[in-house]
Amino acid sequence: MNADFTAEELEFQKEVRQFLEAEFPKDIKHKVDNxxxxxxxxxxxxxxxxxxxxxxxxxxxxxxxxxxxNPTQKYxxxxxxxxxxxxxxxxxxxxxxxxxxYSFGNEEQKKRFLPDILAxxxxxxxxxxxxxxxxxxxxxxxxxVRDGDHYVVNGTKTWTTLGQHADWIFCLVxxxxxxxxxxxxSFLLIDMKTPGIKVSPIVLLDGxxxxxxxxxxxxxxxxxxxxxxxxxGWTYAKVLLTHERxxxxxxxxxxxxxxxxxxxxxxxxxxxxxTLLDDPMFARKLAEVDIQVLALEYAELRTLAAVSVxxxxxxxxxxxKIVGTEAxxxxxxxxMEVAAYHCMPHVPEQFTEGFEGERVAKGTLASSANVYFxxxxxxxxGGSNEVQKNxxxxxxxxx
Amino acid sequence: xxxSYSDEQQMLQDSVQKFVMSQYDFDTRRKYLESxxxxxxxxxxxxxxxxxxTVPFKEEDGGFGGSAVDLMVVMxxxxxxxxxxxxxxxxxxxxxxxxxxxxxxxxEALIGAIMEGSLQLATAYAEADSRYNLAAVATTATKNxxxxxxxxxxxxxxxxxxxxxxxxxARTSGGQFDRDGISVFIVDAAATGISKREYTNVDGHRAxxxxxxxxxxxxxxxxxxxxxxxxxxxxxxxxxxxxVGAEAVGAMDSLLKKTVEYAKTRKQFxxxxxxxxxxxxxxxxxxxxxxxxxxxxxxxxxKLDSSATVQEKAKAVxxxxxxxxxxIRKVGQEAVxxxxxxxxxxxxxxGHYFKRVTTIEHLFGNTDFHTLRYARL
Ligand SMILES: Cc1cc2nc3c(=O)[nH]c(=O)nc-3n(C[C@H](O)[C@H](O)[C@H](O)COP(=O)(O)OP(=O)(O)OC[C@H]3O[C@@H](n4cnc5c(N)ncnc54)[C@H](O)[C@@H]3O)c2cc1C
Ligand SMILES: Cc1cc2nc3c(=O)[nH]c(=O)nc-3n(C[C@H](O)[C@H](O)[C@H](O)COP(=O)(O)OP(=O)(O)OC[C@H]3O[C@@H](n4cnc5c(N)ncnc54)[C@H](O)[C@@H]3O)c2cc1C
Numbered sequence: 001m002n003a004d005f006t007a008e009e010l011e012f013q014k015e016v017r018q019f020l021e022a023e024f025p026k027d028i029k030h031k032v033d034n035x036x037x038x039x040x041x042x043x044x045x046x047x048x049x050x051x052x053x054x055x056x057x058x059x060x061x062x063x064x065x066x067x068x069x070n071p072t073q074k075y076x077x078x079x080x081x082x083x084x085x086x087x088x089x090x091x092x093x094x095x096x097x098x099x100x101x102y103s104f105g106n107e108e109q110k111k112r113f114l115p116d117i118l119a120x121x122x123x124x125x126x127x128x129x130x131x132x133x134x135x136x137x138x139x140x141x142x143x144x145v146r147d148g149d150h151y152v153v154n155g156t157k158t159w160t161t162l163g164q165h166a167d168w169i170f171c172l173v174x175x176x177x178x179x180x181x182x183x184x185x186s187f188l189l190i191d192m193k194t195p196g197i198k199v200s201p202i203v204l205l206d207g208x209x210x211x212x213x214x215x216x217x218x219x220x221x222x223x224x225x226x227x228x229x230x231x232x233g234w235t236y237a238k239v240l241l242t243h244e245r246x247x248x249x250x251x252x253x254x255x256x257x258x259x260x261x262x263x264x265x266x267x268x269x270x271x272x273x274x275t276l277l278d279d280p281m282f283a284r285k286l287a288e289v290d291i292q293v294l295a296l297e298y299a300e301l302r303t304l305a306a307v308s309v310x311x312x313x314x315x316x317x318x319x320x321k322i323v324g325t326e327a328x329x330x331x332x333x334x335x336m337e338v339a340a341y342h343c344m345p346h347v348p349e350q351f352t353e354g355f356e357g358e359r360v361a362k363g364t365l366a367s368s369a370n371v372y373f374x375x376x377x378x379x380x381x382g383g384s385n386e387v388q389k390n391x392x393x394x395x396x397x398x399x
Numbered sequence: 400x401x402x403s404y405s406d407e408q409q410m411l412q413d414s415v416q417k418f419v420m421s422q423y424d425f426d427t428r429r430k431y432l433e434s435x436x437x438x439x440x441x442x443x444x445x446x447x448x449x450x451x452x453t454v455p456f457k458e459e460d461g462g463f464g465g466s467a468v469d470l471m472v473v474m475x476x477x478x479x480x481x482x483x484x485x486x487x488x489x490x491x492x493x494x495x496x497x498x499x500x501x502x503x504x505x506x507e508a509l510i511g512a513i514m515e516g517s518l519q520l521a522t523a524y525a526e527a528d529s530r531y532n533l534a535a536v537a538t539t540a541t542k543n544x545x546x547x548x549x550x551x552x553x554x555x556x557x558x559x560x561x562x563x564x565x566x567x568x569a570r571t572s573g574g575q576f577d578r579d580g581i582s583v584f585i586v587d588a589a590a591t592g593i594s595k596r597e598y599t600n601v602d603g604h605r606a607x608x609x610x611x612x613x614x615x616x617x618x619x620x621x622x623x624x625x626x627x628x629x630x631x632x633x634x635x636x637x638x639x640x641x642x643v644g645a646e647a648v649g650a651m652d653s654l655l656k657k658t659v660e661y662a663k664t665r666k667q668f669x670x671x672x673x674x675x676x677x678x679x680x681x682x683x684x685x686x687x688x689x690x691x692x693x694x695x696x697x698x699x700x701x702k703l704d705s706s707a708t709v710q711e712k713a714k715a716v717x718x719x720x721x722x723x724x725x726x727i728r729k730v731g732q733e734a735v736x737x738x739x740x741x742x743x744x745x746x747x748x749x750g751h752y753f754k755r756v757t758t759i760e761h762l763f764g765n766t767d768f769h770t771l772r773y774a775r776l
Contacts (some may be wrong), residue, residue, distance in 0.1 A: 002455070010401045094539065129740075132666075132765070133739060134667060136669075136738055149729075156739075202744055202746070204743050204744055204745060205745060205750045205754065225491035226511060255568070268530075269529075269530065270526040271528070271529050271530030271531060272532055272535070272576060273575075273576060279767070281767045298573050303677065320750065333728075337767065340531065340761060340765065341530075341554055342523050342527075342554070343601075343761060344555060344600045344601055345598045345599075345600060345606070346598070346600055346601045347598050347599075354535070358502075369601045369754075369758070369761075370601060373743070373754060373757070374743070376735050376742075376753075377740070377744055380735075380736065380739050380743070383739065384739065386675070386677050386735075387735075388679070389677065
């Protein structure tokens with residue numbers, strides 16, 4: 001057993017740190033550090049810098065633009081990015097649709113779509129869920145009916161994260177309703193500018209229109225946008241789900257949040273002349289979640305090590321999703337506790353670019369309640385934590 | 400032993416319940432929140448007409464009686480509808496301070512107006528660094544001839560935007576954390592030297608950060624004896640704590656009811672999600688939490704109405720707030736989780752109940768604060 005980095009790995013870590021220091025745009029860093037809302041352009045700009053460096057898609061095969069790193073290097077890179085506060089590339093293109101395209105798409109599709117994803121020229125969104133197909137995704141009803149060399153798509157997708165920015169959407173659609181529900185689903189790429197598509201925003205608890213409903217009314221999609229075989233979409237989506245579990249535990253992110261939290265607590269008066277960090281009740285909770293994240297980190301490292309010797313990440317990765325999201329949510333609770341009265345004001349404009357006045361309530365703490373509300377989504381999406389526990393019960397424990 | 404309401408309390412509950420059910424639906428509430436003031440004058444006037452604004456006050460001051468159980472009855476029903484009118488800042492906190500500290504003339508001038516619905520008040524006590532310690536007061540009041548001059552900044556002043564008058568907690572002597580030397584002043588909200596930064600809280604309630612710069616207040620506007628206001632402030636905040644505890648009990652009941660209903664109707668995998676035992680047990684746990692929260696709030700209300708010592712009363716309130724706070728986390732989070740994605744949208748009422756109860760958890764001392772206060776009292 002050995003969890004130490006080699007000399008080369010340490011060298012690599014240094015290189016990543018220097019790169020972030022030099023290349024992560026200062027204005028974006030300022031926003032991240034001060035809880036100012038990031039715009040589409042911030043993501044795109046940063047991703048293009050990563051692209052130029054050749055580091056934007058560590059998990060892709062080298063032939064399509066991956067880095068060829070070993071799992072330890074990928075781990076180091078993700079950790080350093082997270083600890084520095086640099087955003088991971090938006091997942092929908094880079095981590096969700098691209099692997100499906102390079103694994104199951106034809107040569108024409110790979111050439112057509114992958115370079116633009118890699119270069120962040122095109123923003124993708126995910127069109128899986130529907131109003132009545134949430135946890136039971138396979139019951140989805142949006143139809144795609146073949147008409148000559150087109151599919152005609154009708155139905156409603158929902159919860160489409162950042163669909164308002166998207167140029168393209170990848171959808172699971174029903175192409176056969178006479179068979180078992182999983183067997184009549186296809187994977188279709190759709191240009192958001194196609195006539196008949198309507199995007200309506202859904203406002204979440206923090207007041208932000210983060211997700212959307214996407215309506216398809218007789219949308220004609222060229223048949224060449226079908227990935228792989230008709231009615232095999234469910235298989236493709238599932239393969240993707242088990243393989244794309246990298247950084248699902250969000251350890252770097254949690255570590256950064258904990259580091260900041262520790263600092264905040266050390267600088268937050270307890271109202272009796274000391275600081276909140278002196279309060280043993282608070283200090284205990286902070287230590288407990290710190291320990292939880294440490295255990296999670298090693299659980300993740302063990303999963304990565306198994307993958308590096310050729311094993312596919314198994315249903316154990318459900319652990320990472322459950323514990324990772326719960327840790328994030330618990331950390332959010334502690335931020336509110338540090339904030340006390342300062343978590344209450346809802347003043348979104350002070351977290352937008354260009355706001356120059358003095359903020360109501362202290363620093364980033366003023367958004368802590370909204371962050372808490374918003375992050376309740378984490379145990380709901382990406383396969384709810386209940387569904388993950390069902391997976392463990394069945395696939396791991398054999399119940 | 401008798402846990403039943405008196406006839407009067409039963410009538411009070413019926414009338415508030417009827418109002419909330421028939422006149423305070425989610426869309427109406429949203430309309431009120433979106434209005435300039437953030438609440439409804441019409442509703443407020445109705446509260447006055449129906450006598451609910453007299454509930455916090457003693458009979459000798461012209462009120463309904465001022466019992467904590469009465470207050471609990473009203474607040475629980477308000478909680479079910481997430482009523483946003485400033486009953487607590489005006490009636491319970493400010494009204495409580497005036498009742499405890501006011502001279503005959505001050506009471507005469509203020510209590511009647513509150514009960515009639517014509518006077519809005521806000522008590523400015525919290526400060527940026529005070530956390531939940533009511534004795535941590537850095538705002539100063541310096542005697543200058545017949546006046547006091549107030550300087551400092553108050554945060555999270557509930558109903559600050561609409562208040563006609565502010566009750567400002569300031570230090571007339573002593574160091575920042577001393578229990579002695581704290582005074583309360585009645586200050587006109589439009590007085591020279593007051594500037595307000597108004598905002599909406601995450602639960603929709605309006606509040607303000609209030610800056611006082613050389614604000615001149617006549618000595619006659621001192622509420623109670625100079626430097627001796629802390630016990631009354633603690634008692635008023637304790638009553639408000641009980642009030643929001645009862646409100647949370649009502650709101651959590653709504654959350655549970657809505658969650659159970661939803662679980663019976665939402666279908667996934669061809670069945671209602673309420674058939675999954677994983678969810679059933681969690682709804683059972685929500686029910687248990689609701690029952691324990693209700694029980695401990697009743698305990699605290701009865702204690703406040705008893706002849707117990709000041710310390711015993713405070714301890715009972717802290718017990719209630721601590722336990723209700725734990726229930727809030729559990730019930731709030733489970734209600735959202737069991738609803739799934741729909742509950743994190745602004746469109747559904749569930750998320751708004753969740754926001755309100757979460758705010759209550761952090762109002763007037765969070766769970767840790769009250770747990771420790773309970774241990775030390
Ligand atoms: C903020 C946000 C962003 C999202 N972004 C996207 C996106 O970009 N693209 C996309 O396609 N989708 C997205 N989703 C959708 C997300 O994947 C779904 O919300 C999720 O699948 C759950 O579905 P549901 O919300 O309909 O809840 P439901 O499936 O109705 O579940 C309700 C409750 O029942 C529980 N439950 C369901 N089945 C079982 C069972 N068998 N056993 C025990 N408990 C069960 C659930 O865990 C949950 O607690 C997003 C959701 C949110 C909230
Ligand atoms: C110290 C002790 C003293 C006792 N004294 C007496 C006595 O004086 N007289 C007497 O008659 N009996 C007595 N009992 C027996 C006791 O009532 C049984 O142990 C009890 O009914 C549970 O049965 P079991 O142990 O066979 O467990 P099981 O019924 O086999 O249960 C095993 C587990 O499955 C769970 N489970 C079962 N059904 C469900 C379900 N539908 N949904 C979810 N979970 C479920 C249980 O909660 C438990 O966790 C005693 C038991 C103990 C341990």
